[in-house]
Structure formats: structure tokens, C-alpha cells
Amino acid sequence: DAGVIQSPRHEVTEMGQEVTLRCKPISGHDYLFWYRQTMMRGLELLIYFNNNVPIDDSGMPEDRFSAKMPNASFSTLKIQPSEPRDSAVYFCASSFLAGGTSEQFFGPGTRLTVL
Amino acid sequence: QKEVEQNSGPLSVPEGAIASLNCTYSDRVSQSFFWYRQYSGKSPELIMSIYSNGDKEDGRFTAQLNKASQYVSLLIRDSQPSDSATYLCAVNESPGRRALTFGSGTRLQVQP
Numbered sequence: 304d305a306g307v308i309q310s311p312r313h314e315v316t317e318m319g320q321e322v323t324l325r326c327k328p329i330s331g332h333d334y335l336f337w338y339r340q341t342m343m344r345g346l347e348l349l350i351y352f353n354n355n356v357p358i359d360d361s362g363m364p365e366d367r368f369s370a371k372m373p374n375a376s377f378s379t380l381k382i383q384p385s386e387p388r389d390s391a392v393y394f395c396a397s398s399f400l401a402g403g404t405s406e407q408f409f410g411p412g413t414r415l416t417v418l
Numbered sequence: 419q420k421e422v423e424q425n426s427g428p429l430s431v432p433e434g435a436i437a438s439l440n441c442t443y444s445d446r447v448s449q450s451f452f453w454y455r456q457y458s459g460k461s462p463e464l465i466m467s468i469y470s471n472g473d474k475e476d477g478r479f480t481a482q483l484n485k486a487s488q489y490v491s492l493l494i495r496d497s498q499p500s501d502s503a504t505y506l507c508a509v510n511e512s513p514g515r516r517a518l519t520f521g522s523g524t525r526l527q528v529q530p
Contacts, residue, residue, distance in 0.1 A: 334516050346462070346506065346520040359517060394461055398516065405450045405510040407518060409461040 305329070307410030309395050315416045321383040324413045326395030327376055336396040336407060337370055337380050346394070352378065385417045422509050424521035432529050437494040439524050441507030444488070450510035451483055451490045452518065457503045466492060497528045 308327040316322055328335045336351040350360040355372045363370070367386070372378040382389055392414050396407040421444045431437045439453075450469050454462035468474045468481040468490065480493040490509075494501055504525045508518040 336517065345522045348517045348519075351517050353516070359515065400516070405516050405518065406452065406464055406467055408464065409454075412461050 307395055307397055307408055309393075309410040309413050311413060312411060313414045313416075315418065316385055317418050318386055319384040320417075321381065322385045322389075322415060322417075324380040324393050324395075324415070326378045326380070326410060328378070328395070328397030329399075329408060330376070332397035332399045332408075333375075334398040334400065334407075335372060335378050336398075337378070338394040338396065338409075339391045340394060340412075341391045349380070349393075382415075385415075387417045390415055390417050422507055422519050422521040424505075424507050424524045426522060427525040428527045429524055430527045430529060431497050433497060433499060435497050435528075437497045437501065437526055437528070439492040439494075439505050439507075439526065441490045441492075441521055442488055443490070443507075443509045443519075445509070445511045446485075446488065448485075448488075448509045448511050451481070452508040452510075453479075453481060453492045454506040454508060454520075455501075455503045456506055456523065462506055494526075497526075499528045499530050502526055502528045 310325045333354050337349040340346045348362045350370045352372045370380045392412045394409050394412045396409045398407045423442045453466040455465050456462045466481040468483045474481045478495045482491045504523040506523045507521040
């Protein structure tokens, strides 16, 4: 069974450009999470969805960030306009609510560099 | 502010030894606890989950949870050089909220 799929794997862009990151969760999973990892701040939650509905976006740093989940198999994280401080690895993870567990499975990540 | 604390390391152990990784958390209502392994340049990989006090064993890995002390640990027996990675402790703070709070990770080095 395929794991979480993310694209692109690497993105290099210039300040001010729009960046769109994509994620396909594991089939059948009903939760989807977006995380960002930096050396300074570690792994931090940006937003998560349950059944395609955003549940908690308190980690989204500012209005430049937006996320959507139009269907159960696809989600996007958009940054517009991008800034150098957005440079990080962005991970998507998914989980399935079974027996009350919260085990999350991560995709390979997108390494974003904003020049 | 809810926190998950780990010693950043590096923790260096010889091959074949037991590696002991520790994690403390601040929220007493935390329900679920996880250990992830992350190799350099890779994504976090779930290796253990634990939900109740006591020990849980899976192969060479043992997770230990003490909710009264707000402490969770991971023991790796017969450590191998391939175990060299950063180990992230993650906590689910309440059953109604599915997000995880991660510690900053402990870097483990297993010396051949």
C-alpha cells in the first residue's frame, strides 16, 4: 500500500513568488496534517483536517499561508507571497481514527528554499 | 505553554549496548505517546506508541510510560550502527485533538 505522497520533493523559489505544496494521504485515512520542520523550531503543526474539514489552523504562521483539502485524497498548502524565513521542510502526515489511536504516518516532505 | 522536552544529545553508545532515550511532557491530561525515528534528510518514521502506564516491548525496542511523573522513555537493546538517527518524542495532549506535539529530538550515535 502506498504511503503518503508529497510533491514536489524540492522547491527553490524567489521571494515574493507563490508556492504550492501537494499531498496525497494514505487511502482510507480521515485525518491529514501539515507540519513544518526547521533547525530552530523543530517539527511544528501548521494545520490539520478531519474528513476534509479544517479543524485546527492555529499553527498557520500568518495570512500568507493557506491550506485546502478539496477531497479525501488531496490537499494543498499554499504560501503567497513567499519569504526567505519560510525556508523549511514541509511534511504532510495522515492518520486513521481507529480505537482512539493517533498514530500518524509522514510523507517524504518538501524541502522549500526561498531565496 | 504545553511542552515536550528531550535532551538534544548526541547520545553516544557502543554497538551492542542499551540506548536509553528520555522525554518529559508538561500537560497532565496527555493521552497518547509516540516515538519516531528520523534519519538525516528523511521523514519521521513511527517506531513505537504507548497509551498506558508501564512497558511495551516490540523487538529490540521498549517504550516506558509513567504518567504520574509525566515521563516517557525508549530503550533500544543491542544497539546497531543503523540505529544512529534522531529520535523524536511526540505527545497527543487530549483525545479530542488529534495533533501531536513533538520534542526537539535526541540524536543517537551508535559507535561500531
